[in-house]
Amino acid sequence: MAIGKIVIVGGGTAGWMAAAAMSRLVSGNDVSVTLVESEQIGTVGVGEATIPHFVDFNRLLDIDEREMLSEVQGTFKLGIQFVNWGQIGESYFHPFGNYGYQIDGVDFHNIWLKQRMEGNDRPIHAFSAETIAAMHRKFSRTEDFQRDDLPPINYAYHLDAGRYAQYLRKYAEARGAVRREGKVADVALYGETGHVASVTLDSGDVIEGDFFIDCSGFRGLLIEQALASGYEDWSQWLPCNRAVALPCTNDGGTLPYTRATAHSAGWQWRVPLQERNGNGHVYCSEYMSDDEAHAILRNNLDGEVLAEPNFLRFTTGRRNKFWNGNVVALGLSAGFMEPLESTSIHLINTGISKLVALFSLDGVTQAQEDAFNRLTGKEYARIRDFLILHYKATQRTDSAFWDYCRTMDVPETLQEKIDLFRANGQIFREEDELFTATSWVAVMLGQGIAPTGYNPMTATLKEPALSEELSEVERSITHLVGAMPSHRDYVQKYCPAPATMS
DSSP: OOOOEEEEEOOHHHHHHHHHHHHHHTTTSSOEEEEEEOTTSOOOOOOOBOOTHHHHHHHHTTOOHHHHHHHTTOEEEOEEEEESSSSTTOEEEEESSOSSOOBTTBOHHHHHHHHHHTTOOOOGGGGOHHHHHHHTTBOOOGGGOOOSSSOOOOOEEEOOHHHHHHHHHHHHHHTTOEEEEOOEEEEEEOTTTOOEEEEEETTSOEEEOSEEEEOOGGGOIIIIIITOOOEEEOTTTSOOOEEEEOOBOOOSOOOSSEEEEEETTEEEEEEEOSSOEEEEEEEOTTTOOHHHHHHHHHHTOSSOBOSOOEEEEOOOEEESOSEETTEEEOGGGTEEOOGGGSOHHHHHHHHHHHHHHHOOTTOOOHHHHHHHHHHHHHHHHHHHHHHHHHHHSOOOOSSHHHHHHHHOOOOHHHHHHHHHHHHHSOOOOOTTOSSOHHHHHHHHHHTTOOOSOOOGGGGGSOTTHHHHHHHHHHHHHHHHHHTOOBHHHHHHHHSOOOGGGO
């Protein structure tokens, strides 16, 4: 059946990202895009930190970066600082971008490992422009420099997810998308195919569609409640199942990075926006009560509390089917992985990208459904493994929670990565896997997984030229960061939020 009506169930970040993309995709065709949401249903809104792929999503939509960041209280993000994950009192930085660059086909971290074992004590973060800039609270985009001999700056955003959804609503409605207010009271299926035919609102209005996008959050109104797609539970590896969110004032410093601080049964996020900080505590209810989690969060805020706490419950995992019949699930409807590496919005982004790549106005086919499910399943599993690594690679023995995480069995795919790195510093990245070698190296080294060797190809790289090349990389980064303004000054000049937002 040809597709003439696209219906999106649910708003929030996922719904309006889908509406923006689909309204742009079908522009010029006789296809309607309708989004159904209810003001009575709140959104989770924990995804206030992003990764660099999100910058590309906005560029694809031809969104003005300055305008968007101004409207969403946005700041820039160079990576994530992890505190107390390996051992209490330790911290490390997971940067965007790379450590150095390949030399004669050898990954930079292997060159660094060889030099480290030979007595060179320069830390690996000295070769990351993003890390050094973050340490000095500085920021600038690569476009601001007129030189091509300096390393590029890779960045993402911190943003108010609710305001971003509002921004995309204006974008989508300007391109023909229509918003319908109301709660979904019933879902009708075609008897012969089992596909969704229409949704009925609590007002009694019936909205028919040919293709549906489920952005209804944890409820999964279409993908689960109507189509019973099933759910794969990953809580044996990612045991946190609760979160409490609490915004607070900030000191105006607006750090250019997210902070993730491990506590006794989970971790706390800190996301700096222009006028406030987004904060939350992700924890496991088996080891910590709601009251204790709330108290820990309040006692570790950097400013004055601005709202009542918002408690969330979740089960980490994914739908058995992300695309089922004529329904595709995005965001929390598709699955949930805690925001430890800011992948929530990213998975919405890549879900939309896959949908756009596979979409056809001629109708849905089994081949489209199978391809989407296979590719999305692989992506979820790879991100899952990277998140598990943070819990598994710890030396903490101060609580029953960390004892469980440190000693738990992990998926074979993750254990293989750990074993390869321990043997010779090798990181094997599969196809279009999200996290790069730098990401895996940052977490493994940062949390105490030390290789016993390095790539033997490094023996072909001759001294003293090699040491001098590394010194030149370090000098270039020092020069680059030295010329940058402070992150606060950059934001205030480039994309200041309107005064009415404060």
